[in-house]
Amino acid sequence: MKKIFISTIALLSLLSLNGCTDLSENVLDEASATGLTDKQAADGNIAPVYARLPDLFSHTTYFAIQEISTDEAILPYRGGTDWGDNGIYIALHQHVPASTDPNLLNTWRVLSQAISRSVTALNALPTIKDSNVKTYIAEARGMRAYYNMLMLDLFGVVFVKDDPAIAASSKILRGEEALEYVKTELLAAEPDLLTTVGPGRLTKGGAWGLLARLYLNAAVYRDRYATQFTFKPEDMDKVVEYSDKIINSGQYQLSPDYFSTFNADNHTNKELIFAVDQRSELNGHNRLAYFSLSGDQFPLPAFPLANGTDGPAITPDFYRTWVNAYAPADPAGVDPRFYKKNMTIPADSCVAAANVVMDRGILRGQQYGLLRVNGAFVRCGANYRLGKLFNVVRNRPTLPVNFTEQVDFSVAGSNYSTGYRVLKYEFSPKSQSGRNLGDVDIPIVRLADVYLMRAEAKLRKSNDAASALADVNTVRAARTAIKPAPALSSMNLDLLLRERGFELYWEMVRRPDLIRFGKYESTWTEKTNNDPKKRLFPIPQTAIDGASNTPGYLTQNEGY
Template sequence: MKKYKYILYKKFTIGVAALLMLVGCGLDEEVYSVYTPETFYSSEESVLSSLSGVYRNFALITGMGIEYRVLELPADQVLLHGKIQGWWANTDSEQLMEHKWDASHAYFTTTWNTFFATVGQTNGLIASLEASGMEDIEGPKAELKALRAYAYFYLMDLFGSVPIFLEPRVDPNNLPQQNSRAEVFDFVVSELQEAAEMLPSKTTVGAEYYGRLTKEAVYALLATTYLNGEVYTGTAYNAEAIDYANRVIESGAYTLLPEYFENFAPDNERNSEFIFGGVYTPNVPGGIGQPFVQKVLPGISGGLFGLPYTPQNGFGTRPSVEALYSEEDARKSMFLSHGELRDPRNGEVVMVERIVPDNNSQLYDPERSNSGPVPYVIIPATGIRNQPMNAGIKWIKWQIDPNTNGGNASNDVAFIRYADVLLTKAEALARQGDFEAARLIINEIRGRSGATPLDSINLDDILDERGRELAFEMTRRRDLIRFGKFTDSWEFKEESEPFRTIFPIPRTAIDANPNLEQNPGY
């Protein structure tokens, strides 16, 4: 069980209402919190509790809800197969997978609201810190500014031109103006650079600091921001991406774990590769868990893989994703492929009473079953609609938690791992023309998983390696856009229009703030 004194899982709402006009809600009164700037902060514990609420926002993003779907379903790895009887058949998800969304899409509204709520929360908390009279507030202020900048990174990445708003409340008579995508990029970079100077190094903090942003974590965010800078501004920042990746590497704070799947184990907290992400403690009162196993595995009742629940059989992947991996690559073992389903604990074939195409199959139990046993067979999917329950490739990347609290597991989920930093440096080197230096890094990543070293590489090889190493980790959409492949055709998706690389500003936000201008194409 994880216990961290800095995570109290209390979410205070100072400043959240400050962004209501941005997210499309009305603003009828000036009560933003029961706490006032002068009284909210009185101790280190109160500061830490407010920070934990912001970190919790990011942890919720990795829980396979709407934000995860917005980040993953438009790309070519994660998908949802709608079932014959209607389970998981969802127009909003189908539109994401087929690139047929418009400005009224409910998932974009939710995602916009999520990130701007974090902006509003951090704005209010920063103002409260400044008004508190407490000493030594520069550290937590830097932490809040970095978290706000990370929220703006996602807003810039997903929606392009958005308002930069730093006040604890909105004047309804002076609504925020929209900033260009390049201006938001400059703001994110500046805020992260400033915050990094005030944050402690990973090498100087103890285990109790786990899950919080360190200097090196912010350097990693800067490397990612610069790597994508040409998409956001039209100017390449490969040298800067290399510089900040090197700052992480040369700190000695992180290493590749010896085995790939150690990154995704139930007890993966405080490992040497995890840089920043969602911390999950479902067995701690008030804690949250992540449901990757619950939402991915086939729907078989009766204790499949020893689980105390029936998996939901939702998220899957495409054959082209599994095909990225060579047979000797250890990472390929995450897939539950076409054919007989095998128990990952012992390799035995999973036996059921019978395969039920339109409902959950029942695990075979010789003491209770009255039919079977037959092997459970995964068959190829023919589309994203009206599929049998046993259609489509599944995956177990985040390993089964034996102490799962219902469907909520304790495996922490990284937004950024050290492997991503290495891949960022390799790509930036290659884009500068140094393919040999990039190849050595790529082979270091491949070597960890037993994949054959590459004798030469091109940019497509780097994209493929990112696809292998970071599959399902919320980076694929950005990667495809950066490599100019996001609008290509792939299984169950036709070629789409160039404007799809940026999502529309939600219609509700434009209705609430006439200063917002819609993105081209919508």
């Protein structure tokens, strides 16, 4: 009997999450699928493969563990009442997370289920007669490799299973074996991927970008706790090869306006190679804009409930990399990636709704914006009154929303306005709360990163500083909507890491970057732990407990 795996978006909420590593899904026979065309059956099997990506890139899952564990982001116990969460964000930042951390567990669960759904799709699709099946099989295989690549990066394991109907548990690989498996799967998927389906689906360009990233981190994945990583010349050649494929394809281009890459309408932005499709019509719901803003910053005149949540700030350490790079000038006036001024607000001004557009980038000092009283914005006839903001929402009406450089875990450093904030991803103009319809496509691979990966590979293989410098300056010179950052005159690995921070901050690559550059054990604000075992996160205890009936099947990472 022909089998059809029913997996439409409407049914996704009914599928349970679990931490088990026995990857399986329920199989429904065709009698339960009456009325489905082959196209509907094919579409219904590929959709679940991508459906967990928005959940994975939630502010408290992948974003939190990739950023708050680094020098780019810190989340204190705000005002002694908010974001305490039993100390999980403090522990994450200080490199002492527990195996019971709920954000690690949620990330593990999403990845486990995404791998499971990819396996299910790979078994169902060959039985369906539709013209898209060959492409969908390649996408499912490539996405299974991508989810396993994240498992390898975060937890040091990958799961291998090809048939969900087989009762046996997935095979677990680590180290070199795991690296080779992910590589083999991406290479097998690439020939049948398309080039024309947009950044929300895995394309040839997306596979090339993931392969470049995999080869660049291969030294880390082979020997996770090495005192010094060995970057093989042949691996660096592959980074250059796949980067060249992307750059020379002519399909992608660097955005003249840096922040447009992170606008709500960025789905057609040609810098994006592979991204999480978050268009509001597809129920995009990321909270990456809302996460860092003050609770008294209301970006949208149409929605008086849409505000921030006083979440993470950048550390003074990361801020100082900008200051030191451009001193004595203010980085806001030199590098268009640091800050973009969108709204000039004289004291107690009145503006039309269309002119209420928040500044972007790294936000410092006293903040101005829409004034809300008794749940409604103060009006000036048809216009809106803007003024100096105070922490009214937090019941601190005399405390200005004045972002300071200092932020730490002390009482003074944990107040509601401590730390410079980040508004890199545009606050969705359709979001009624900041918690919904976050419709900025979240970049997974974009062209600027490809140039910087190629630059790094050239430095690591042969210390080709001239070629690396040319790639870095190509990225800097491209941001012409505002005066671009000045060209650099020299290049080395330390400068390249700094440049990756400037270009890619808040994009969930900082943790693997710091590990690869040998900086993850360094000291920064509120973090002194230098244990290399913390390069991996602990495997959630519930996952280990769930596999306890098979002794030795899933063992905890060293150091936990």
